[in-house]
Amino acid sequence: MEKIPILRMGDFLLVTIQVDMHDRLAMALQDDLTQRISETSAHGVLIDISSLEMVDSFIGRMLANIAGMSRVLDAETVVVGMQPAVAITLVELGLSLPGIRTALNVDAGMELLRSSNNGN
Amino acid sequence: MAIVFTETIPLASEPDVVTVRRRVREVSAKLGFTLVDQTKVVTAASELARNTLNYGGGGSMVLETLNGPRIGLKLTFEDNGPGIPNIELALRDGFTTGSGLGLGLGGAKRLVNEFQVDSRVGEGTKVTITRWK
């Protein structure tokens, strides 16, 4: 089964979701990420969803889970690159993704992570 | 209402949900739906397809394109699963509540123009949605 690659960028981990995920792939990503965070003691996770043309409740829950688990492991999560059509649909769907920070792109996301780290 | 094109997609395993998303995207794009409307109907289809698979024990989706006087897309999700005991509750159910089935029917309903649920406990569930161009 294919896996979604997790890149290490200094103190952060970067995940770029480019493929249309089925549920098992999403679950695998959650597991892999939690493992990598503890392995590397990363302090931030960037999830790039700029290629995702759809986010439904399952993927939304996955993102929330990742954010929650990361926080337990002392890492902040930022979701970047959400497409306008996806954002509009999520609002209509009633999914607000509470507790998940977002940024326009990877650079903005890293800035957000760095400033929150400095704040700590 | 003239039905121009119809297609049935079985929902037996997870990759089938991906197939549903792909086909609904392709067909709605071909019908000329705006990007936002495409995303809405694909997302609703994804939710319902997953319900059919995970809660209904598997089933199928019938896709129909409608052509007169309005252009639209009609999707019917059917399974022979346990059925939904309290449809009203399921429709009010949000994603964040711990109670309830978490089917997200209410959310999917908001994404489409027409929404109908027929369900009988012990027999199965049929959800029909329509999105007009």
Place this chain on the structure above:
Amino acid sequence: MTVISKNQAANLADLLRGHQDAILEQWTRAMSGSTRRSDLIKESELRAQCARFLKVVATAAESGVSDLQSPAWGDVREMLGEISRSRAQQGFTPSETAMFVFSLKRPLFERLRQEHGRDPEAWASTLWATTEVVDELGLYTAEVFIKAKESEIRRQQEEMLELSTPVVKLWEGILALPLIGTLDSARTQVVMESLLQSIVQTNSKIAIIDITGVPTVDTVVAQHLLKTVTAARLMGADCIISGVRPQIAQTIVHLGINLLDVTTKATLSDAFSLALKKSNVTFARNSEQK
């Protein structure tokens, strides 16, 4: 639906075949200056159209088929449709366009009078049949014209909708969307989608939605605004709503809409100041005066 007798159809056909040139001559002369619109259509082109039309009507009448809706008269309807649609596009009025057909009456009646003038019965019935045919063709022309105009208006409305969604870049990373006039649901949705698109394209973290120019805000519009702000936040950008007048503030509270989450400012200027501050931008005044 006009149904003339086979006899009358045959008579009409005879008339047209026998005196085509004379009728054509009188017809083109009969089109008065205003109907002719030589500014919109050339003399030679008009003559050619008339000649062709007479031929087509003659053929149809010869078929002996009396129902003007039938395929036998299809060529006539098609030609009238073409003429009408092109006239609509060129800027002719509905009357000018319909007159193309109606002005054919006089030359036809002239001919008929000469043929049947001495027999009142024949004269009356042929006259009536001819009038009915010309009237129906004229009305058909007018209907096609109206449909053509309607679709042109629809197209222009869509264009205007697209043009009236201006998103302005105030600064690096700061956008402004000045809304003007009454907002209806459709327009608001289009405008909001366009704003979100601009946010992505320009990488702007802050968007100011200014409603100074909006006289009233009802529940629907307020909800769209809120949805837009929420969607922008999901994408990683912040919105400030500016230009909230006291009346609108009252309406919003009255409608029970929760704006606690949303930053609002009274003026666009205040909103811009706030946006600059959030973007860590400061201005320094030049102290040197030369």
